[in-house]
Amino acid sequence: MTVRWGILGAAKFALDHMGPAIHAARGAELAALATSSPEKTAAFRAFCPGLTLHDSYDALLADPTIDAVYIPLPNHLHLDWSLKAIAAGKHVLTEKPMAMQAAAFDQLIAARDASGLLVAEAYMIVHHPQWLKTRALIAAGAIGQVDHVDTAFSYDNRAEPGNIRNRPETGGGGIRDIGVYTYGSVRFATGAEPVALQARLRRENGVDTWAQVTGEMDGPTGRFTYSAMTSMRLFPRQEVVFQGETGLIRLTAPFNAGLFGEARVELHRTGAQAEIFRFPAVNQYVLQVEAFGRSLRDGTPYGCPLEFSRGTQAMIDTVFAVATDL
Structure with a gap:
């Protein structure tokens, strides 16, 4: 099974690291990119000429040929677009922090469990x-x-x-x-x-x-x-x-x-x-993509489950709660 990936947004990090990693990983194919900025697509197509382009995130999520999406959007958009991707039936790998508060991870965990999809934070x-x-x-x-x-x-x-x-x-x-x-x-x-x-x-x-x-x-x-x-x-x-x-x-x-x-x-x-x-x-980004694919193919436990990411976010929440400003 080859996992066909789409990326939501032409972020620099996706261009420099995760896009090439998906393209290079065994058992993975970088198949689609969603961006409303056409001028950003040439750099992705330079290393992945066959990339399908979508002019909106919703269009990519509606693409039936895409198995999994990688989400490198700004932090405040991670939760909503992760939930939308799950609702669209896609496996999801989202940049950290996947949610802005620990309690919000409960929505992701519930959506993951209800869907049976692999949903994880990109903690490489x-x-x-x-x-x-x-x-x-x-x-x-x-x-x-x-x-x-x-x-x-x-x-x-x-x-x-x-x-x-x-x-x-x-x-x-x-x-x-x-x-x-x-x-x-x-x-x-x-x-x-x-x-x-x-x-x-x-x-x-x-x-x-x-x-x-x-x-x-x-x-x-x-x-x-x-x-x-x-x-x-x-x-x-x-x-x-x-x-x-x-x-x-x-x-x-x-x-x-x-x-x-x-x-x-x-x-x-x-x-x-x-x-x-x-x-x-x-290359830890390539290893991350390959681990995601293995989990989909044979059920190998993924190295960074949402429960672990929730724990780190809880620690972040505590830091902000106890902090003194200088």
Whole structure:
């Protein structure tokens, strides 16, 4: 079974990453694009000449030849168009955050269950072997009990005031854009959930541009302290460190593997030489599309179910609820 995909909107991210990933993935075909901006279609057709073009999202959803849709629209449109796609009988992969509040995920879960369709948030890192290796090392006790986790993700887009991430009306802000990684990745790797959080934010034009979150999380690895920094106004940085009783695990390029730098997992343990696991040629977007297809073909559990995404959104909701503005 080849999954025929359509994309709602000619977003730059879809052009640069997910469109080529769908086109390259085994068992997938990029078949259609919906956009009201004809000038944007040439770049997609440059790598996918046979692409069918629709001038509206509704027209693509009505296309009976399309099995699944990828939705890279601005954040505030994710929920509504995901629900419309489900109602049209399409499998759905939507960019994060798929909904703006955790409670809204309940609508998606109910619609998924009623339809029998595969509906998921495009949280690509859970498919990358860097994160699968990290989770396996932690579960195996490679660093003993986890005692502390540091996460950081920053970039600088202050020169782009019109960017949807800098606009409150489109659901912008650093936490919704990249906090989903600094929070959700730790949940994925450890199975832990936050039990106490504090947060400090800086805002511009109604969106958070810097956030520092601290607190405690608890789960199968035990209770540990946690720190996460996100910013849209700092020099680019990506790093995650899991510190345990007998060692630590450091991830380089943990979120934009291959784009920010080489994806590595460094295992440092007391009395032992550091072990470095390298993943230089892995495209996590392709892996995400292929995992989606496998789930449709043979029922393989998808790596990022809606229930997991709901948990990360609940953590985001808590951060906003407890935050103090600087």
